[in-house]
Amino acid sequence: MSLPNKLSLFVSCAGGVEPLLEDELKRFLPPGVRSKVEALRGGCGVLGTAEDVLRINLESRLAQRVLVELIEGPYRHEEDLYSLARRVDWRDWITPRHTIRVDTVAQRSPLKSLNFTTLRIKDAICDQLREHTGERPSVDTHSPDLPVLLHVGPERAAIYVDTSGEPLFKRGWRVDKGDAPLKETLAAAMLAAAGWRGDSALHDPCCGSGTIPIEAALIACDSAPGLLRRFAFERQLPFSTPALKATWGEMAQAARARIRPPAVPIYASDVAFRMVDFARRNAERAGVAQYIQFNGGDALERPAPKLPDGMAGSIVMNPPYGERIEVRGKAAMTRDAGGSEERDGGDDFFPRLAAHWKRQYTENPAGWTAWMLSPDMKLPSKMRLKEARRVPMWNGPIECRLFRFDLIKGSARKPETAADAP
Numbered sequence: 351m352s353l354p355n356k357l358s359l360f361v362s363c364a365g366g367v368e369p370l371l372e373d374e375l376k377r378f379l380p381p382g383v384r385s386k387v388e389a390l391r392g393g394c395g396v397l398g399t400a401e402d403v404l405r406i407n408l409e410s411r412l413a414q415r416v417l418v419e420l421i422e423g424p425y426r427h428e429e430d431l432y433s434l435a436r437r438v439d440w441r442d443w444i445t446p447r448h449t450i451r452v453d454t455v456a457q458r459s460p461l462k463s464l465n466f467t468t469l470r471i472k473d474a475i476c477d478q479l480r481e482h483t484g485e486r487p488s489v490d491t492h493s494p495d496l497p498v499l500l501h502v503g504p505e506r507a508a509i510y511v512d513t514s515g516e517p518l519f520k521r522g523w524r525v526d527k528g529d530a531p532l533k534e535t536l537a538a539a540m541l542a543a544a545g546w547r548g549d550s551a552l553h554d555p556c557c558g559s560g561t562i563p564i565e566a567a568l569i570a571c572d573s574a575p576g577l578l579r580r581f582a583f584e585r586q587l588p589f590s591t592p593a594l595k596a597t598w599g600e601m602a603q604a605a606r607a608r609i610r611p612p613a614v615p616i617y618a619s620d621v622a623f624r625m626v627d628f629a630r631r632n633a634e635r636a637g638v639a640q641y642i643q644f645n646g647g648d649a650l651e652r653p654a655p656k657l658p659d660g661m662a663g664s665i666v667m668n669p670p671y672g673e674r675i676e677v678r679g680k681a682a683m684t685r686d687a688g689g690s691e692e693r694d695g696g697d698d699f700f701p702r703l704a705a706h707w708k709r710q711y712t713e714n715p716a717g718w719t720a721w722m723l724s725p726d727m728k729l730p731s732k733m734r735l736k737e738a739r740r741v742p743m744w745n746g747p748i749e750c751r752l753f754r755f756d757l758i759k760g761s762a763r764k765p766e767t768a769a770d771a772p
């Protein structure tokens with residue numbers, strides 16, 4: 351089967367990332383498609399071709415999934431949704447030997463049971479294939495050939511095919527996770543919001559499993575994020591034509607051919623040597639270990655990297671917070687009157703980090719800028735630094751801000767009494 355020339359695509363992303371995704375898509379999609387990219391809630395709508403589906407899966411650092419809309423219409427009951435799904439010709443997408451999985455996402459839907467709704471969409475697909483072929487596809491909840499997504503709003507519903515399969519933050523290099531790894535797509539969103547394109551030195555002094563420096567190194571190498579993984583579209587009939595298979599092979603080949611060494615140094619460190627090992631191993635699998643200088647050490651003690659003349663530096667990090675990822679090292683310990691050390695909550699970490707930065711990171715003539723992701727809206731007060739920007743971002747369900755601090759000698763001080771707006 352060949353797909354229609356124009357497909358209605360929904361490229362999903364985390365909340366707050368929509369404008370960054372719109373910019374990204376407009377940068378790598380062909381000129382004719384750029385005007386057909388529109389930021390919506392939770393992603394971007396794109397009117398594109400099958401080739402654009404392949405390209406977005408391969409090239410987008412910010413997208414979660416690339417969905418093709420198959421049908422859309424009004425509904426009131428589950429049976430309306432069954433009928434809607436029956437209007438799609440599923441033989442265009444799979445044979446009975448393929449596997450499926452259906453998921454439902456609802457926004458202000460009057461339906462009582464989403465499980466039952468999901469089952470009715472699965473029934474519609476299976477009934478139709480059985481009527482035509484005598485056989486029905488099986489369900490595979492883990493790695494289906496055809497992941498189907500039903501979106502139900504208050505009055506209208508849409509059915510999509512997910513061409514990505516595993517969400518796109520899974521780049522294919524992570525084995526070692528650490529305690530609270532950032533999603534690769536969120537690390538990419540932090541770097542995009544910081545305007546970092548591999549043109550200034552990068553340092554993550556609390557690197558954990560290495561997500562930020564690895565993502566940065568891949569950007570600086572111009573290495574496409576999808577080169578190390580597989581996609582659901584590779585098993586779906588419309589993308590299995592000889593012409594599209596050849597296009598996919600050429601696209602991936604061209605993406606491999608443009609990889610080059612970064613033009614800037616990238617530094618990563620963590621107080622936990624175990625995490626530095628994880629990060630190094632992840633970087634090896636991503637093919638960028640030789641471009642990142644890994645070190646162990648307390649962020650409050652490591653001196654600023656010495657940068658080449660005229661080169662600016664960016665610190666990009668998500669620092670430890672809460673009980674799950676506690677501050678360690680110097681700021682986690684206090685000395686009692688007898689001189690012995692004991693743990694405290696690490697409340698001191700942020701003012702001490704700011705003081706360390708003021709001492710260590712204000713000597714570079716081209717300057718350092720720090721970008722910190724935190725759910726703590728009062729972080730600037732804690733650091734006694736005036737933020738230059740705060741960008742709303744979601745770390746999964748946690749509402750965060752990406753704070754920008756310009757590390758300039760003497761000028762970054764914030765009055766301690768100022769209350770922080772969210």
Ligand SMILES: C[S@@+](CC[C@H](N)C(=O)[O-])C[C@H]1O[C@@H](n2cnc3c(N)ncnc32)[C@H](O)[C@@H]1O
Nearest residue numbers: 531532556558559561621648649670677678679
């Ligand atoms: C929220 S995690 C960072 C996660 C990381 N971005 C990732 O994707 O895996 C915070 C990290 O800060 C580290 N850390 C805690 N206290 C530190 C300190 N004083 N100096 C440097 N790193 C520290 C922890 O070991 C932890 O790996």
